[in-house]
Amino acid sequence: ARGSRRGKMTEAPSTTPKVESSEENSSEEETFKILVTHPEVPQEALDLMSRGCKLIMCESLPPNRTEILQKAKGVHGMFWGSHIPLDKEVLDVAGPQLKSISTMSAGIDYVDVEELKKRKIPLGHTPIVLSDAVADLAMGLMLSAARRFHEGRTKIDSSTWENYHIEWMWGQDVRDSTVGFFGFGSIGQAIAKRLKGFDIERVLYTTRRPIDKKLEKQFNAQKVEFHELLGQSDFLFIAAPLTPETEGIFNSTAFPKMKKTAVLINIARGPIVNQDDLYTALKTNQIFSAGIDVMNPEPLPANDKLLTLPNIVITPHIGSATKRTRTDMATIAAHNVLRGLVGEPMLSPAY
Numbered sequence: 001a002r003g004s005r006r007g008k009m010t011e012a013p014s015t016t017p018k019v020e021s022s023e024e025n026s027s028e029e030e031t032f033k034i035l036v037t038h039p040e041v042p043q044e045a046l047d048l049m050s051r052g053c054k055l056i057m058c059e060s061l062p063p064n065r066t067e068i069l070q071k072a073k074g075v076h077g078m079f080w081g082s083h084i085p086l087d088k089e090v091l092d093v094a095g096p097q098l099k100s101i102s103t104m105s106a107g108i109d110y111v112d113v114e115e116l117k118k119r120k121i122p123l124g125h126t127p128i129v130l131s132d133a134v135a136d137l138a139m140g141l142m143l144s145a146a147r148r149f150h151e152g153r154t155k156i157d158s159s160t161w162e163n164y165h166i167e168w169m170w171g172q173d174v175r176d177s178t179v180g181f182f183g184f185g186s187i188g189q190a191i192a193k194r195l196k197g198f199d200i201e202r203v204l205y206t207t208r209r210p211i212d213k214k215l216e217k218q219f220n221a222q223k224v225e226f227h228e229l230l231g232q233s234d235f236l237f238i239a240a241p242l243t244p245e246t247e248g249i250f251n252s253t254a255f256p257k258m259k260k261t262a263v264l265i266n267i268a269r270g271p272i273v274n275q276d277d278l279y280t281a282l283k284t285n286q287i288f289s290a291g292i293d294v295m296n297p298e299p300l301p302a303n304d305k306l307l308t309l310p311n312i313v314i315t316p317h318i319g320s321a322t323k324r325t326r327t328d329m330a331t332i333a334a335h336n337v338l339r340g341l342v343g344e345p346m347l348s349p350a351y
């Protein structure tokens, strides 16, 4: 079911989760306990999990590591609804009966995956289902950075609407452009699909995973080296996971290789970009503009220097923030946890 985008996400595991127990009628101990690390998990997901299991709900907002650690002891499953590090300490506190975890996110950079693998604990996450929502936002960031929405608003606010200048507020055309993707997975492809209506010239990409030749053809996409992606893209989307290899790769070495007219869009993870270097690149017009939904740190302090720049559009990490998408993510995560508890393959396993 990996890759399923709609419909299939409501498949329940074939058996009702039950703890194997030698004693009859020891109902308390026989019920699987699932830690839910966030108090606002959509009800649909809670209803699914509470059918056969006991939910241990965390109540703090923002989610609080101390509370999570206090409540983790003895649970069999974890619905990890917060981006708090899921590491060895959490697993040690929980204990050896822990057998199933799912995040409610596509990115799992805050999870110690090696530690989970070592303990043979299956991990689920929720990619694919959010790709359309994230791609919608990416298109918004692209257009608003290319056509200077943020700066335009400040011109109105400050009564400096000077459209008597012929060259006033000129932006970048999307038509006939070369669009580059740093990472061309489900989100990158959803963006490329949307771009089909914009008469772009071609698509370039770099990726860890090989891309199906059919997909390359469908998007008229060509795999290139990173330096070519930088040098040739008019619009460059960052749509890759944060890993040791991608961390800080957009830096003071990369930006000067980009076109002065280039627009950079980041809907992946903030630390893939060296933010001080991005500031300099925008301030000194090494690149034209940027649109970012992710940054470092999050939340971004209100006095961050990035916010002083006219040529950046910033949204507060809302790529998947629609009712339907978040509800679907929660539902899939719940199924992941339930399936892991009964030893069935998760809907969207992380490994």
Ligand SMILES: O=CC(=O)O
Binding pocket: 104, 105, 106, 107, 108, 130, 319, 320
């Ligand atoms: O950033 C959001 C996610 O990884 O789902």
